[in-house]
Amino acid sequence: MKIVFLGTPDFAVPSLNALINSKHEILAVVCQPDKKVGRAQQVVFSPVKELALKNGLKVLQYNKIRLEGVEELKNLTPDIMISCAYGQILSQDIIDIAPYGIINVHGSLLPKYRGASPVQQSVIDGEKETGITIMQTDIGIDSGDILAVKKTPIYENETAGQLFDRLSVIGAELLIDTLDKIEKGMITPIKQDDSLATHVKMIKKEDALIDWSKSATTIFNLVRGMNPWPVAFTKIADKMLKIYTSTVDSNSVYLDKKDGEVVCADLKNGLIIKCGEGLLKVEELQLEGSKRMSAHDFLLGRKISVGDILG
RNA sequence: CGCGGAGUAGAGCAGUCUGGCAGCUCGUCGGGCUCAUAACCCGGAGGUCGUGUGGUUCGAAUCCCACCUCCGCAA
Numbered sequence: 001m002k003i004v005f006l007g008t009p010d011f012a013v014p015s016l017n018a019l020i021n022s023k024h025e026i027l028a029v030v031c032q033p034d035k036k037v038g039r040a041q042q043v044v045f046s047p048v049k050e051l052a053l054k055n056g057l058k059v060l061q062y063n064k065i066r067l068e069g070v071e072e073l074k075n076l077t078p079d080i081m082i083s084c085a086y087g088q089i090l091s092q093d094i095i096d097i098a099p100y101g102i103i104n105v106h107g108s109l110l111p112k113y114r115g116a117s118p119v120q121q122s123v124i125d126g127e128k129e130t131g132i133t134i135m136q137t138d139i140g141i142d143s144g145d146i147l148a149v150k151k152t153p154i155y156e157n158e159t160a161g162q163l164f165d166r167l168s169v170i171g172a173e174l175l176i177d178t179l180d181k182i183e184k185g186m187i188t189p190i191k192q193d194d195s196l197a198t199h200v201k202m203i204k205k206e207d208a209l210i211d212w213s214k215s216a217t218t219i220f221n222l223v224r225g226m227n228p229w230p231v232a233f234t235k236i237a238d239k240m241l242k243i244y245t246s247t248v249d250s251n252s253v254y255l256d257k258k259d260g261e262v263v264c265a266d267l268k269n270g271l272i273i274k275c276g277e278g279l280l281k282v283e284e285l286q287l288e289g290s291k292r293m294s295a296h297d298f299l300l301g302r303k304i305s306v307g308d309i310l311g
Numbered sequence: 312c313g314c315g316g317a318g319u320a321g322a323g324c325a326g327u328c329u330g331g332c333a334g335c336u337c338g339u340c341g342g343g344c345u346c347a348u349a350a351c352c353c354g355g356a357g358g359u360c361g362u363g364u365g366g367u368u369c370g371a372a373u374c375c376c377a378c379c380u381c382c383g384c385a386a
Contacts, residue, residue: 035386036386037386039382039383039384039385041313041386239316239383240383240384242383267336267337268349268350286382286383287316287382287383288315288316288382288383288384289315289316289317289382289383289384290316290317290323290381290382290383291317291323291381291382292382293322293323294322294323296322296323296337297322297323297324297337298323299323299336299337300322300323300324300335300336300337300338301322301323301324301325301336302323302324302325302335302336303323303324
């Protein structure tokens with residue numbers, strides 16, 4: 001089929017790559033405008049744009065595809081459009097361009113976790129299972145008919161980043177499979193049960209602030225879900241302290257300590273913080289202005305001690 | 312010129328304000344103790360203090376200047 005691909009970040013790269021290596025023809029790749037990134041404010045191409053350019057594909061970037069993209073895309077006469085973490089709201093005009101419409105690769109088991117950050121939120125919520133849903137895009141947010149689903153467990157210690165990587169590969173496989181079935185007319189779209197729908201907003205930095213009155217398990221899940229971005233954080237002496245990895249310590253109990261208090265900070269037992277319920281052992285962290293390091297290395301420098309209160 | 316932190320032994324840091332023998336913890340190597348050990352005791356090695364054939368000074372990790380690199384925030 002003749003395809004227009006809409007996608008931007010790493011998550012979409014395996015899918016685009018799979019399409020490139022398939023029998024299908026990619027007419028154009030649409031992605032978000034280039035952004036200036038980092039301290040130096042250098043312009044960096046998105047991962048999808050990099051891959052597209054490397055393969056000599058036509059790249060289109062719109063500030064607002066709804067306003068700027070309709071005519072140009074229509075003239076390409078695609079059979080189908082595929083979106084995968086593109087990052088812009090689409091309109092009916094866009095949906096109507098291709099005979100097969102737009103199909104979307106989404107990182108959750110719809111109708112749960114509709115919206116912008118399903119993968120991270122699944123980890124934050126401590127879900128045991130998630131997956132990829134490929135759906136027919138309609139005018140709502142991830143509310144269209146389901147074309148294909150593939151489940152996968154969320155592992156005990158898995159971070160959002162690791163899950164992202166796995167799901168993006170699963171998504172790519174399911175996409176190719178689904179395209180073939182669409183072509184052969186073997187797909188029966190299934191309506192979503194809207195009464196079961198949940199929505200997730202874009203993750204913001206402040207969402208990653210640790211609330212030490214929560215349980216250790218909840219915070220452990222937050223740490224996993226916010227890794228690699230924006231990374232769960234707390235404060236120590238008004239400085240930002242990011243926590244990259246942690247474990248729940250169920251060995252001992254400190255009822256007389258405050259939430260967020262350092263109950264242990266030695267090389268033998270590690271860095272342990274009291275939570276609303278249970279204890280969190282910090283494994284990997286980064287202090288503002290400093291490099292990322294293990295809790296062991298951090299303790300060597302003695303920048304924290306028992307009795308300090310975080311948060 | 313967006314704001315700020317940092318560069319000292321393999322690692323993490325102190326020392327810089329107030330210039331005067333290069334320190335701490337861990338690791339590492341050797342020895343000891345032990346049924347045994349990642350535990351404990353003793354000893355050793357390991358540094359052109361980011362770069363400068365820069366400036367000041369009797370003397371610079373420390374003060375001044377220029378540059379490089381890393382990191383947090385903001386965008």
